[in-house]
Amino acid sequence: MNLCDRATIARICKKYGFQASKGLGQNFLIDPAVPRRIAETVPEGYGALEIGPGLGCLTVELARRAAKVAAVELDRALLPVLAETVPQQNVTVVHGDFMKLSVPELLAEHLPGLPVAVAANLPYYITTPIVMKLLESPVEQVTVMVQKEVAERLCAPPGGDESGAITLAVAWRAKAEYLFEVPAASFWPAPKVDSAVVKLTLREPPVAVQDEALMFRLVKAGFAQRRKTLTNALKSAGYDPATAAFLPAGIRAERLTLAQWAALADAYCAAQA
Ligand code: SAM
Numbered sequence: 001m002n003l004c005d006r007a008t009i010a011r012i013c014k015k016y017g018f019q020a021s022k023g024l025g026q027n028f029l030i031d032p033a034v035p036r037r038i039a040e041t042v043p044e045g046y047g048a049l050e051i052g053p054g055l056g057c058l059t060v061e062l063a064r065r066a067a068k069v070a071a072v073e074l075d076r077a078l079l080p081v082l083a084e085t086v087p088q089q090n091v092t093v094v095h096g097d098f099m100k101l102s103v104p105e106l107l108a109e110h111l112p113g114l115p116v117a118v119a120a121n122l123p124y125y126i127t128t129p130i131v132m133k134l135l136e137s138p139v140e141q142v143t144v145m146v147q148k149e150v151a152e153r154l155c156a157p158p159g160g161d162e163s164g165a166i167t168l169a170v171a172w173r174a175k176a177e178y179l180f181e182v183p184a185a186s187f188w189p190a191p192k193v194d195s196a197v198v199k200l201t202l203r204e205p206p207v208a209v210q211d212e213a214l215m216f217r218l219v220k221a222g223f224a225q226r227r228k229t230l231t232n233a234l235k236s237a238g239y240d241p242a243t244a245a246f247l248p249a250g251i252r253a254e255r256l257t258l259a260q261w262a263a264l265a266d267a268y269c270a271a272q273a
Contacts, residue, residue, distance in 0.1 A: 001085060002032065003055050004029055004030045004031060006030055006188060009028060009030070009188060012055060018081060021075065022189075025122070025124045025125045026054060027124075027187040027188070028057065029058070030186060030187060030188045032057070034121075034197075035061045037197070038058060038061070038119050039064070039119060040065070041117070041119065042065050042119055043141075044066075045066075045114075046114060046116060046140075046141075047068050047069070047070070047110075047111030047115065047116045047117070048066035048070070048119055049070050049072075049106070049107070050062060050070070051118070051122060052072070052098075052123050053071035053072075053093065055078070056086040058120070058121060059071050059091060059093075060085070060088065063086065063091050066090070066117075067090065067114055068111050069090060069091040069092070070111055071091060071092070071093050072094045072095075072098045072101065072106070073095060074095075074096065074097050076095060092110045099133065103133070103137040104137070115140050116138070116139045117141040117142070117143065118134055118139050118143065118144065119144075121144075122146055124146070124147055127144075128150070131166065131169075131170070132166070132169060135173040135202070139202065140201070142200040143198070143199045145195050146198065147194075148193060148196045150166075151195070151196035151197070152178070154166060154167065154176055154200070155198055157171070158171050158256065158258050159255055159256060159257045159260075161254065163255075164223060164254070165216075165222075168216075168219050168261060169219075170200060171258055172205050172206075173200075173203070173205065174200035176198060176200050177198065177200075177201075179197040179198060180197055181194060181195070182194065182195040182196065182197065207259050209265050209266060211266075211269050212265075214268060214269060215264070218234065218264055218268065219261060221233055221236075221237035221239065222256070223253045224237065226252060226253055226254060227252075229251065230244065240271065243264075243267050247264065
C-alpha cells in the first residue's frame with residue numbers, strides 16, 4: 001500500500017471515518033521520498049522511536065530498516081488505521097501523549113537492549129518541548145522534520161542571529177545537521193510553512209559547567225526578554241546583575257557562546273556559595 005498516495009489516503013480516511021485534526025498537527029506526508037530519506041538516517045539494527053506515526057508512511061519505512069520500531073500516537077482514531085497500514089511484526093504502536101510518557105520506561109518495554117534512534121515528522125504545535133525532552137533522553141540520535149525556521153534555530157551556532165534558548169540546549173547535548181528542506185506541497189493537508197529535516201547526534205556537552213540546571217535557568221531568563229540587554233533581563237528575573245559584570249557591556253542573550261553561558265553560570269554559582 002502506498003501510504004503517500006492521495007487516493008489511498010482518501011480511501012483510508014473514508015473507510016475509518018477519519019478527519020485530519022489541525023489541533024493535533026496532522027499534516028501527512030504525500031511525497032514518498034521524504035519518509036524514505038528520514039528512515040535512511042536510522043543506522044541498521046537500531047531500535048527506532050517514532051512520535052506521531054499518523055497513517056504510517058514513515059513507520060513502514062522504519063520497519064524495513066530498524067530492528068524494532070516503537071511508534072507513539074496520541075490520536076485514538078488512528079489506532080485501527082495503523083493496525084491495517086502497519087502490519088509489520090517488528091512494530092509496536094503505543095497509544096499516548098509523548099509528553100506524558102517516560103522515555104526510559106518506553107524504551108525498556110518496547111526496544112530493550114537496543115541503541116535507539118528517533119525518527120519523526122513532528123506535530124508542529126509541540127516541536128520545542130518534544131525536542132527538549134528527547135535531548136534529555138537515553139537515545140543516540142534524533143532525526144526530525146520541523147518547521148523550517150525552527151530547523152534553522154536548532155542548527156544555528158550559539159552567538160548568531162538565529163540563536164534561541166533551544167539552540168543552546170541543542171548545542172549543549174548534540175551535534176546538529178540541517179539535512180534537507182521539504183516544501184509545504186509535500187503534505188496533505190498542506191501547512192502554511194515549509195519544513196526541514198534535521199539530525200541531532202547526541203554527545204557529551206563540549207564545555208564544563210558546575211551547575212547545568214542553573215545555566216539553563218539563566219538561558220531561559222536571558223531569552224525571555226531578548227530585546228533587553230542580558231544584564232537587564234537577568235535583573236528582571238531576580239539575578240544580581242553585578243555578577244554578570246564581566247560580560248561585554250550591552251550584550252544580548254543571543255550573542256553569548258556556550259562557553260560564555262557556562263562562565264556566567266559558574267559566576268552565579270560562586271556568588272551563591
Ligand atoms: N508520521 C506521519 C506523517 O509523516 O505523515 C504523521 C505526522 S503528523 C505531522 C504528526 C502526528 O503526531 C499526528 O499523527 C498526530 O496525531 C500525532 N501527535 C500529535 N500530538 C502528539 C503527542 N503529544 N504525542 C504523540 N503523537 C502526537
